Amino acid sequence: MGKQIITISRTYGSGGREIGRLVAQKLQVDFYDKNILSLLVEKTGISEEGLKNADERLIKRSPSPYGFTEETDYGTNHYLYEAQVRLIGELAQKGPCVIVGRLADWILRNREDVLNVFITAPGEARIQRIMGYEDVDEETARELMIQVDRRRKSYYDYFTHQQWERMENRDLVINSSLLGIEETVGMISEIAKRA
């Protein structure tokens, strides 16, 4: 394989996580996405619930008598970020893998064997997919799409000082609606081998 590590960034509802999982399956390499959280639980001792609140977001949601309020918790954020940097560095060192999200493209920027892919799709296709994931109506799906992307962007931009939605640091940006999930998986796998 030409590129040992594939990082997948993705807009919400684009199918990027699924594509990453299938690429790992096809290339028979390790796959990391939310399971990075369990690994961080072991490393940091922070509860899984606490980690979920800080996963790919800057803002921690806390219950209050008035529903949920959002408050920033920079200390925890930075502590987790540092733990994640070490962990992702170790995972990449362990062997070929696919990593979805978690700033992996940025964390591994000094390695030569990394293919950075960004998956997106037109808004309408993403809304349809979110309606399926979350069993919500169209309006809610649209709102979720906007909010999740905004959260991912602010998390990414904060730690990387780059802009999440810009293409400069990506090797490949693909609209998953173009070829569909299966052929997109084939294409990424092929490129990773040849690059």
Add this chain to the structure above:
Amino acid sequence: MGKQIITISRTYGSGGREIGRLVAQKLQVDFYDKNILSLLVEKTGISEEGLKNADERLIKRSPSPYGFTEETDYGTNHYLYEAQVRLIGELAQKGPCVIVGRLADWILRNREDVLNVFITAPGEARIQRIMGYEDVDEETARELMIQVDRRRKSYYDYFTHQQWERMENRDLVINSSLLGIEETVGMISEIAKRA
């Protein structure tokens, strides 16, 4: 062929024009880039020199006793833009083709058979290529890269009300350094057939 029309947008020095030319050759379809200017000369009666000054830029450069000054000429710009919209619509109607730049992705946005590709590459690779094109030193190449991209962006953003460097309206964004020119050409041709 799945997609009949391929539009190529590109950062300066990315090899995008060359890639477009080779894709057209490989797929045996028409190729349009600067030759659109000669076609516009026939249509508009504006001199080729006048068109060159307005090609993919908003600002027209005029000689002055103090060297070159830059002045906007909105009338000519809009007149040319309208002529270009008609011309590119007609070219797309004529048959399968590859069109480099000239807002073709935007102009043809309502067609279903268009593949919108954006080619870029890391700054260092682009500077090396520009030094070759223009026979200039590294510093000049870097300055040219910044200026040409800025000019393309302001032209694109002005007429499309979109942002040239963002990936939302592209189907595929490729770093040409990843696979090199030849394999990138193969990949785009393959995707156009399958999509």
